[in-house]
Amino acid sequence: MFVLEFKVKAKQQQYQAINDAIRTSQFIRNKCLRYWMDNQGVNKYDLSAYCKVLAHEFKFANELNSQARQASAERAWSSISRFFENCKKKVSGKKAENAVLGSPQVKQFSKTGYPKFKKFSRSVEYKTTGWKVLSPKTINFSDKKGIGTLKLKGSWDLGYFNESDIKRVRLLRKADGYYCQFVLSVEVKEEVKPSGKCIGLDVGLSSFYTDNEGNKIDNPKFLRKSEKSLKKLARRLSKKKKGSNNRKKARARLAKVHLKVSRQRKDFAVKLARCVVHFSDVIAYEDLRVKNLVKNHCLAKSINDAAWYQFREWVEYFGVKFGKITIAVPPQYTSQNCSSCGNIVKKTLSTRTHICKCSCVLDRDENAAINILKNGLSTVGHTGSKAWGENASTLMEEILSKQVIFVNQESPPQIGVRVSKIAWP
Template sequence: MIVYEFKLKGKEQQYQAVDDAIRTSQFIRNKCLRFWMDNKGINKYDLSAYTAVLAKEFPFANELNSTARQSSAERCWSGINRFFENCKKKIALKKGFPRFKKNQRSVEYKKSGWKLSEDRKRITFTDKKGIGSVKLVGTYDLHFYQVEQIQRVRLVKKADGYYCQFCIQVEVKQTLQPTGRAIGIDVGLNHFYTDSQGEKVDNPRFLRKSEKRLKKAQRQVSKKVKGSNNRKKAINRLGRTHLKVSRQRKDFAVKLARCVVMSNDIVAVEDLKVRNMVKNHHLAKSISDAAWSQFREWLEYFALKFGKIVVAVPTHFTSQNCSGCGEVVKKSLSIRTHVCKCGVVLDRDENAAINILIKALRLLGYVSNTVGHTEINACGETILYLNLAAAFKQDCSLKQESPSL
């Protein structure tokens, strides 16, 4: 499944119709949630059937395409199902009980309610909301795919305009020649990550670099009268600034993750609980700005696409253990150099990256638990390269996903 996004070009009345469709989708989603809360034992099929009842009861809901109403019910059930899954897993603290939406920004159609033009440059929405035909602006070419391959069409409202997303069912896997390389990655705040070969990638800090513009835009919002058009314009300028930061962060994560996966057959990362880490109010902004979770998601996506392996290992003692002898060398966060009595002197993050790689190789069965760190390092990078290359050539049964995922 791939997603192609185009910007919509239309008239002001069409944009207002899109807003109306989004509000209706939000209304149906909230109604389905209330129906589930008031009636025990409701399943997703009952919610889907309830959308037909809402269409008969509310004329504005009947104007929205039936598949779009069903998609709203599916969104509601997705939140409910996530809540049940968190309860089964016994996740600590809040379980994510579904809430009512207040500011939904998208509406989703399925197979009906829309039609592409012959040149694939325009899309027409055929329901009663009055969106009509709008122009698609983008660099993707939809001629490569059949209309039957398009599973979903989303209309998304962002700070800088309206967008149309096409969810296309297509095989995304590609075959690459094995590189025979394995790498461990330790993410951080000083550097975005340090790998097991000692290479470092600088932290771009997009949010920190844009703080001056964000603070200025926020001040302009606070100075305007609530409910005025000038305040709405100031909010839009603030939203566009935040949108630019998020796009910069995503672009960095995508390009870096693709490069890492294409250059290595095995990528080992830490299974970080970022949600818990941001509770530290001194580091929350820096951790959120680094976007470690987004980087890991793209690593896993490209691993599936190119047939590589991404392994998430536990974080315990990756920084404290010595990568040479395995002894515990306690050190505070202020100590950035790992010094062990066995003679190993490494950067703290590089030592952690090597430990992460060793843990991943153990999970995959390349290294037994009885083999010490000294023997692994004594083999050297060349022998490790040959062993990995031979394993891939023999088409050994490697796991495509981390055992911890």
């Protein structure tokens, strides 16, 4: 499974409708839980049937799409079944054997994660009905909650995927606004043999990326070209009188160039990412945050960062698709540390060569790429095998055996790792 996330742009009343849908979903989940508590031997299918009863009984429950109601019941069931699994694992064998679904004595095992009522749900989940993708950046929700059509903001293009690949759609409320997630089933259509290669990528302004062997990929020419014309058109737009027809025309021209660039950028990102992932087993790269990217005022840098960010998302996508491992490494110190001895060698942005006392002389970006790969490989061992499919875990063993070559055992860097967006094994 692979999750695409977009920020949602909508009117205030639409946000209220999303809140209402989230509340209803929580209500159904809690009601199902209560039903399970009060009745012996309730199973998954009983909860599913109970959704219908709730829809009859409560108007606001009926307003929510029927599959979204089912999804809420499934949420209740997943916390119930998790509880039973915990009982089996943690509680002594005798009690676990006696643990019959829905039996009251089981409910007393408080330490085994007895399911709780939710008070602050922040999401509602639709399955394959109740919504439709209208264009690459708009989605319509058609149930009676009145959410309507939402604009989506993000670098992904939904047009690239088949609608039948979208298995679930979630609406989420976060601290900084509302989000829409698409859960895609990514089939591994292509059998890719392990290449035995691990690659570290360093992003820079002088080249699109440099890998740990010193190979550089140039910035695509269209980025430079479009940077120039974007600048020119933006300047022209700013000179036109507000509200005038000329201003409208200028804005349309600017929007057209933006669209063209974004298409080219996507094309470039998809092709390059596919290639990189195809020929490597492990791909480590810097974990650059969107927030930091937006803050940057230098146009060349921001265009570059956008391209890089999209590239990274596609690397993660193909990582899931081809069963490869992708690791985002925090960017701290990757350029300052010596990749050979670990000493800090301070550099300004203009220092292009890494020269260390230990006689290590490397291209600045190559040195960084090696550090990124090292950091990435040293964290693979900490991720645990939970998130991985079967293929990946055998691959992981291979990698762990290789790790010895790469990692300095004395001081493994303490860093977090974000493995590709895999959800719901």
